[in-house]
Amino acid sequence: MAETSPPVAIIMGSQSDWATMRHAAEALDALAIPYDARIVSAHRTPERLFAFAKGAKAEGFKVVIAGAGGAAHLPGMAASLTPLPVFGVPVESKALSGQDSLLSIVQMPAGIPVGTLAIGRAGAVNAALLAAAVLALSDEKLAERLDAYRARQSAGIAERPSREDA
Numbered sequence: 545m546a547e548t549s550p551p552v553a554i555i556m557g558s559q560s561d562w563a564t565m566r567h568a569a570e571a572l573d574a575l576a577i578p579y580d581a582r583i584v585s586a587h588r589t590p591e592r593l594f595a596f597a598k599g600a601k602a603e604g605f606k607v608v609i610a611g612a613g614g615a616a617h618l619p620g621m622a623a624s625l626t627p628l629p630v631f632g633v634p635v636e637s638k639a640l641s642g643q644d645s646l647l648s649i650v651q652m653p654a655g656i657p658v659g660t661l662a663i664g665r666a667g668a669v670n671a672a673l674l675a676a677a678v679l680a681l682s683d684e685k686l687a688e689r690l691d692a693y694r695a696r697q698s699a700g701i702a703e704r705p706s707r708e709d710a
């Protein structure tokens with residue numbers, strides 16, 4: 545099948561996850577990496593999950609970023625259905641502050657890995673940066689953009705703390 549999809553799929557269990565997952569999208573934007581963002585739920589849209597994950601590689605995706613909260617089965621189920629690398633982002637839940645999401649994603653049985661990130665925004669950003677690092681292995685121009693991103697980040701950190709917040 546012809547490769548038509550962008551390299552990164554960002555999937556999430558619910559519209560409510562976008563507030564977190566948009567940070568992954570913004571990090572990919574900053575690196576000029578195209579992506580497709582979709583709502584896919586192992587619980588609420590299992591057929592959609594199955595179709596997406598079974599077809600993701602043939603569609604042309606290279607990496608999947610999957611964010612979910614609470615009983616966050618989406619990343620693990622996606623990983624069970626695709627050979628692509630899956631990075632899981634635990635979305636912060638109201639009841640348990642994302643501890644439930646984190647443990648649901650990180651405790652995969654040996655054999656079906658999900659690269660699990662931190663809870664919330666930092667995890668979403670870092671999932672995008674890990675996806676970028678994977679893609680940069682075979683894309684020299686992207687590797688340069690990733691280096692520049694890190695250099696800008698370093699340059700933006702003051703050497704001494706401002707005392708204004710004290």
Ligand SMILES: Nc1c(C(=O)O)ncn1[C@@H]1O[C@H](COP(=O)(O)O)[C@@H](O)[C@H]1O
Nearest residue numbers: 557558560585586587612613616617618
């Ligand atoms: N964890 C999952 C899955 C899944 O794992 O398939 N599908 C939806 N959800 C999660 O339910 C939470 C609440 O969803 P709503 O805000 O729609 O009630 C979301 O964080 C979503 O990721």
